[in-house]
Amino acid sequence: MSAHEDTSKETGSGPVSVPEGGELYGLLAEFDTPGELITAARKVKDAGYTEFDSFSPFPVHGIDTAMGIKRTILPLVIFGGGFCGAMGGLALQWYCNVYSWGWNISGKPTWSIPANIPIAYECGILLAVLTSFFGMWAANKLPQVWHPFFRLERFGRTTDDGFFIGIQASDEKFDQTATKRLLEDAGAIAIDDCHLDPDPARKTMPKWITAFIVASTAFALIPFAIAAKARTSKSSEPHIHIFSDMDFQPKYKSDTAMDLFPDDRANRGEIEGTIARGWLEDDDLFYRGLVPGENGMQWTTGFPTTYPDGEKFVVDEKLLARGQNRFNIYCTPCHGYDGHGQGMVPTRVADSGGNWQARNLIDPVFGIPMIPNGQLFNTISNGFNTMLGYAAQIPQADRWAIVSYVRALQRAQNATIDDVPADQRSSIR
Amino acid sequence: MSTAEAAAPAHEPGKAREAFRAVTRDVAWVAEAPKPHKLWLVALAISMCAFAIGIYSIYKVVWTGIGVWGNSQTVAWAWDITNFVWWIGIGHAGTLISAVLYLTRQTWRVSINRSAEAMTIFAVMAAGLFPLLHTGRPWFAWWMIPLPNDMGSIWPQFRSPLMWDVFAVSTYLTTSVLFWYMGMVPDLATFRDRCVARGKNVRAIIYGVLCLGWRGSARHWHRYERAYLILAGLATPLVFSVHSVVSFDFATSQNPGWHTTIFPPYFVAGAIYSGFAMVLTLLLPLRYLFNLQHIIKQTHIHAMCRVMMGMGMCVAFSYLTEFFIAWYSGNPFESFVFLNRCFGPFWWVWWLMMFWGNVCIPQFFWSKWIRNHNVIIWILCIFVNIGMWGERFAIIGVSLSRSFLPSNWSYYTPTRYDVGVFVGTIGMFLMLFLLFFRFAPVIAISEVKGASPEAHAGGPSIGGHH
Numbered sequence: 094m095s096a097h098e099d100t101s102k103e104t105g106s107g108p109v110s111v112p113e114g115g116e117l118y119g120l121l122a123e124f125d126t127p128g129e130l131i132t133a134a135r136k137v138k139d140a141g142y143t144e145f146d147s148f149s150p151f152p153v154h155g156i157d158t159a160m161g162i163k164r165t166i167l168p169l170v171i172f173g174g175g176f177c178g179a180m181g182g183l184a185l186q187w188y189c190n191v192y193s194w195g196w197n198i199s200g201k202p203t204w205s206i207p208a209n210i211p212i213a214y215e216c217g218i219l220l221a222v223l224t225s226f227f228g229m230w231a232a233n234k235l236p237q238v239w240h241p242f243f244r245l246e247r248f249g250r251t252t253d254d255g256f257f258i259g260i261q262a263s264d265e266k267f268d269q270t271a272t273k274r275l276l277e278d279a280g281a282i283a284i285d286d287c288h289l290d291p292d293p294a295r296k297t298m299p300k301w302i303t304a305f306i307v308a309s310t311a312f313a314l315i316p317f318a319i320a321a322k323a324r325t326s327k328s329s330e331p332h333i334h335i336f337s338d339m340d341f342q343p344k345y346k347s348d349t350a351m352d353l354f355p356d357d358r359a360n361r362g363e364i365e366g367t368i369a370r371g372w373l374e375d376d377d378l379f380y381r382g383l384v385p386g387e388n389g390m391q392w393t394t395g396f397p398t399t400y401p402d403g404e405k406f407v408v409d410e411k412l413l414a415r416g417q418n419r420f421n422i423y424c425t426p427c428h429g430y431d432g433h434g435q436g437m438v439p440t441r442v443a444d445s446g447g448n449w450q451a452r453n454l455i456d457p458v459f460g461i462p463m464i465p466n467g468q469l470f471n472t473i474s475n476g477f478n479t480m481l482g483y484a485a486q487i488p489q490a491d492r493w494a495i496v497s498y499v500r501a502l503q504r505a506q507n508a509t510i511d512d513v514p515a516d517q518r519s520s521i522r
Numbered sequence: 523m524s525t526a527e528a529a530a531p532a533h534e535p536g537k538a539r540e541a542f543r544a545v546t547r548d549v550a551w552v553a554e555a556p557k558p559h560k561l562w563l564v565a566l567a568i569s570m571c572a573f574a575i576g577i578y579s580i581y582k583v584v585w586t587g588i589g590v591w592g593n594s595q596t597v598a599w600a601w602d603i604t605n606f607v608w609w610i611g612i613g614h615a616g617t618l619i620s621a622v623l624y625l626t627r628q629t630w631r632v633s634i635n636r637s638a639e640a641m642t643i644f645a646v647m648a649a650g651l652f653p654l655l656h657t658g659r660p661w662f663a664w665w666m667i668p669l670p671n672d673m674g675s676i677w678p679q680f681r682s683p684l685m686w687d688v689f690a691v692s693t694y695l696t697t698s699v700l701f702w703y704m705g706m707v708p709d710l711a712t713f714r715d716r717c718v719a720r721g722k723n724v725r726a727i728i729y730g731v732l733c734l735g736w737r738g739s740a741r742h743w744h745r746y747e748r749a750y751l752i753l754a755g756l757a758t759p760l761v762f763s764v765h766s767v768v769s770f771d772f773a774t775s776q777n778p779g780w781h782t783t784i785f786p787p788y789f790v791a792g793a794i795y796s797g798f799a800m801v802l803t804l805l806l807p808l809r810y811l812f813n814l815q816h817i818i819k820q821t822h823i824h825a826m827c828r829v830m831m832g833m834g835m836c837v838a839f840s841y842l843t844e845f846f847i848a849w850y851s852g853n854p855f856e857s858f859v860f861l862n863r864c865f866g867p868f869w870w871v872w873w874l875m876m877f878w879g880n881v882c883i884p885q886f887f888w889s890k891w892i893r894n895h896n897v898i899i900w901i902l903c904i905f906v907n908i909g910m911w912g913e914r915f916a917i918i919g920v921s922l923s924r925s926f927l928p929s930n931w932s933y934y935t936p937t938r939y940d941v942g943v944f945v946g947t948i949g950m951f952l953m954l955f956l957l958f959f960r961f962a963p964v965i966a967i968s969e970v971k972g973a974s975p976e977a978h979a980g981g982p983s984i985g986g987h988h
Contacts, residue, residue: 126538128980134740150542150712151972152743165745171752182689189668189677198681208681211767215689218760219696222753226700229749233742236734243737249719251738252712252968254542282535324672336661 115291118241119261122281133279135159144264178220182213382467392467416498427451538979569952576946601940609649615797616642621757632969639702648947683770690767709963711736779859779921791836796910799903834884879909
């Protein structure tokens with residue numbers, strides 16, 4: 094196979110060395126042009142030969158019909174591969190994300206095909222590509238690194254500039270002289286006999302290659318065997334962590350023991366006087382309804398002047414409307430819409446034979462109109478007697494709005510004729 | 523040196539074969555020259571230095587964590603994903619040349635398809651590195667494969683575009699490698715036979731194994747051509763799907779500047795545009811270094827320039843559409859993002875990279891004079907490469923730096939490790955390409971022969987002249 098040739102010797106015809114050998118494998122004829130190759134191939138086919146082939150450095154168009162090569166079924170096989178790939182891709186996604194573990198993504202259906210199309214599509218293409226690549230080589234019975242024609246030095250030019258027809262001696266019609274004449278008539282510029290190697294040992298694969306393949310296959314299986322063993326057996330040893338990642342970190346978790354501190358706890362409590370960001374609430378007037386007075390802090394009788402964000406606090410219709418809205422939500426169940434303490438809760442208590450009164454906010458007899466605004470605010474915030482504090486439900490600004498609305502209710506219902514403008518008194522009477 | 527295009531009259535014996543021999547010799551010379559060109563060695567040394575910088579940067583990124591990058595909570599996808607999209611896009615030209623131009627019977631592709639395919643593979647390799655490193659713990663990359671595991675029913679989330687990416691990019695790499703290798707087999711057989719003839723037995727055995735014992739049989743060629751045609755037919759929808767899927771990573775999210783249906787065609791057009799620029803960037807100097815001017819002809823360069831011009835205008839049109847939709851949608855966030863792209867802190871990315879590189883540069887290729895001057899073409903192509911990188915960054919980084927809430931706004935500055943990894947992938951890409959140019963058949967020898975006028979010599983129609 095390793096014939097030595099000067100690279101400059103690139104002519105097609107002329108005598109070249111042909112190795113003598115054993116049994117005749119076939120004849121190899123060279124032609125000058127692709128066109129002549131086609132003509133000759135047609136003549137060989139028409140003469141009734143079947144075990145022949147032509148060889149060229151590139152696919153010669155028209156040679157398929159001249160040689161009578163049947164169309165390959167490869168496209169059908171590839172379609173099958175692609176179809177299986179696409180369906181397999183779809184099935185994989187269905188198994189993983191629907192059957193084995195249904196994923197709830199934003200409440201969408203577990204099985205919504207459009208989002209599964211891209212992967213099915215790529216799987217289809219991948220399988221079709223693998224089928225065409227490996228299918229083509231399998232159909233061509235390649236790789237086959239050795240072939241009898243490789244013994245002919247001239248055949249080395251089939252990948253360069255040589256156009257050949259090779260007829261095998263095993264063909265029924267083969268006859269060394271007649272076949273040679275047929276090829277000569279077809280326009281061959283050179284014809285070689287191709288003999289197999291006389292040494293029978295060289296007809297089979299060397300034993301060491303076989304041994305190497307068997308041994309390397311066996312070795313390759315060892316890791317899989319170890320993995321299979323590990324999956325079915327038990328061990329008291331921890332896992333081997335090649336990358337420990339964050340599994341083991343030099344840190345203490347909450348509620349564990351630690352001897353560094355006197356209390357032996359890993360947890361550290363808040364430092365005395367810690368206040369979370371945004372929770373300082375140092376505006377006594379706004380947050381607690383207190384103003385400095387003669388005997389320390391006392392309840393304000395007015396309203397805050399500013400909100401914490403700096404906006405001016407104005408008692409206007411908007412504030413009253415907000416107060417009414419909040420009052421109607423939070424206060425009416427007990428105190429009633431008019432504030433007389435006749436809400437749904439005391440009514441039902443009475444209906445079921447009990448006796449529980451909510452405070453009347455309006456009648457001066459019960460004192461509420463006389464208490465300062467700050468105390469009213471504090472009562473809403475922290476509760477009084479059976480009333481619980483509403484600090485958790487109602488923000489401070491809304492509590493002040495409720496205070497303003499309660500004041501409006503009291504004013505409206507405790508009004509005298511002197512409160513009505515003089516020019517409208519006649520319309521009321 | 524005789525040329526492949528010297529068409530021989532059919533009746534002159536030996537003339538056609540002489541032309542085929544010339545093609546073989548001129549291509550094989552690239553790999554057989556006893557000493558490589560000095561400039562090739564210099565280029566290889568530079569690219570290996572760049573690759574070394576990349577390896578060091580990757581070591582720092584993997585060992586310390588991706589905190590060494592400039593990525594932040596706001597600009598979470600930054601240089602790394604920009605580079606990923608940029609590299610993938612570059613790869614697309616290779617598939618386009620080898621598959622789409624094959625299906626449309628553009629015979630001029632035969633001179634460049636092999637090297638363009640090699641470019642695809644190296645570009646996809648460089649691209650794949652970035653999402654892998656971005657995971658922070660690349661040794662867990664296998665979690666993206668749906669493997670049965672002892673943690674119960676833990677599977678990948680297949681409806682995530684990031685999983686689509688995994689499937690699309692790995693299918694793309696597999697297909698590109700197989701397509702490239704399959705096309706190379708007959709030429710590897712040529713190399714084998716030349717090594718046998720020159721008595722280089724070790725090389726002959728290596729090439730002989732790699733070419734799977736190819737012997738140019740017509741029965742083999744028949745199936746080979748069918749399979750090649752089908753692979754081209756499969757690679758074509760694949761190449762369009764890959765960059766579409768990459769664009770889904772952005773388009774399916776809510777972020778202003780990302781949430782748009784134009785992305786798939788817009789990304790594919792940009793990919794082809796940048797890929798052709800990269801093919802020219804690589805081939806213009808190498809074609810000169812290795813005396814391949816008569817195989818990679820000036821007309822082929824013309825054709826590539828025209829493709830770039832057309833694709834560049836598709837890209838420009840996409841920009842226009844984006845701006846129009848940003849205004850027409852009446853969405854204040856969307857219009858703000860586009861104003862910010864032009865006049866915000868990253869204004870220079872838009873004007874110097876996107877507008878200059880992708881809107882202005884293609885217009886130069888209207889001129890035939892420019893298409894004939896390879897140095898100018900090469901410089902323009904560098905601008906295109908930079909411009910397309912800028913486009914990817916403008917979409918990814920600049921959009922993220924100004925999302926819905928002003929509290930999220932921030933500026934992005936890369937660190938030396940961002941730059942280092944990127945420089946490293948450029949080095950790896952160039953190094954692999956230079957090595958490929960020295961050791962593999964850089965031009966599809968059998969396809970050039972098949973596309974030459976001599977392929978019909980001696981035929982019944984007495985061809986040879988077109």
